[in-house]
Amino acid sequence: MAALRGLAAALNTLASALESYRGRDRLIRTLGYCCQLVGGVLVERCPARSEVGTRLLTLSSQLSHCRTVLRLFDDVAMFIYTKQYGLGAEEDDIFVRCVSVLGNLADQLYYPCEHIAWAADAQILRVDSARWWTLSTAFWGLSLLLGIARSLRMVLTLRRRLRGPAVAFTSRLPRSKRRAMEAQVRSEVLTLLSNVADLANAVHWLPPGVLWAGRFPPWLVGLLGTISSLLSVYQAGRAEATTP
Numbered sequence: 001m002a003a004l005r006g007l008a009a010a011l012n013t014l015a016s017a018l019e020s021y022r023g024r025d026r027l028i029r030t031l032g033y034c035c036q037l038v039g040g041v042l043v044e045r046c047p048a049r050s051e052v053g054t055r056l057l058t059l060s061s062q063l064s065h066c067r068t069v070l071r072l073f074d075d076v077a078m079f080i081y082t083k084q085y086g087l088g089a090e091e092d093d094i095f096v097r098c099v100s101v102l103g104n105l106a107d108q109l110y111y112p113c114e115h116i117a118w119a120a121d122a123q124i125l126r127v128d129s130a131r132w133w134t135l136s137t138a139f140w141g142l143s144l145l146l147g148i149a150r151s152l153r154m155v156l157t158l159r160r161r162l163r164g165p166a167v168a169f170t171s172r173l174p175r176s177k178r179r180a181m182e183a184q185v186r187s188e189v190l191t192l193l194s195n196v197a198d199l200a201n202a203v204h205w206l207p208p209g210v211l212w213a214g215r216f217p218p219w220l221v222g223l224l225g226t227i228s229s230l231l232s233v234y235q236a237g238r239a240e241a242t243t244p
Helices: 002-018 021-045 047-073 075-085 094-121 129-163 175-204 218-242
Strands: none
Touching: 002 021, 021 047, 021 218, 047 075, 047 094, 075 094, 094 129, 129 175, 175 218
């Protein structure tokens, strides 16, 4: 009976996540990278099951294509977020403000480049899709690099505050505020790890000759993507659990 209740709760949580665009995107992303991980391992390590591995890699490619099509409608939401953030006047740290503004700009430019690349592959536009895929990947990588810099700065700043002289006097730092700062540190560390994993893949998808571009086997791309996706799912779950 307890197992049935647990299954019902899990199904309700899944259904709730699938009701939102972000929830569906996280699920599709995680499933796609998991298929690439397992498929890549089967193709490379298990010749007897290479056909199954090939099918999983095909499924992973189709799920990635699905996400690309869904992102055709993300420009407006990104523009509204960029406009609301503006120049980051609410940020106390000038470095965090600068990298956040530049990251928003990179994200905003990423979408139209990807749309043009997709339209070229679909033969809607007669342009070189490879050039636009490279440009969109470069903007994605730049956004990730700026996100890493931001998370590093936030972690160092928060830890400095937690360990500073003023923290020695508990009356100056309420327990609730301390817990909030510690939770923010953990969140930034997870974001940092997720962005590092994605950045490794982003470089892999750049043209040959750029660092380790093109050198990752499919299973390693799937592993890095799965790590990043699971971290994102975990953070989203934690955020929903703490939301009143």
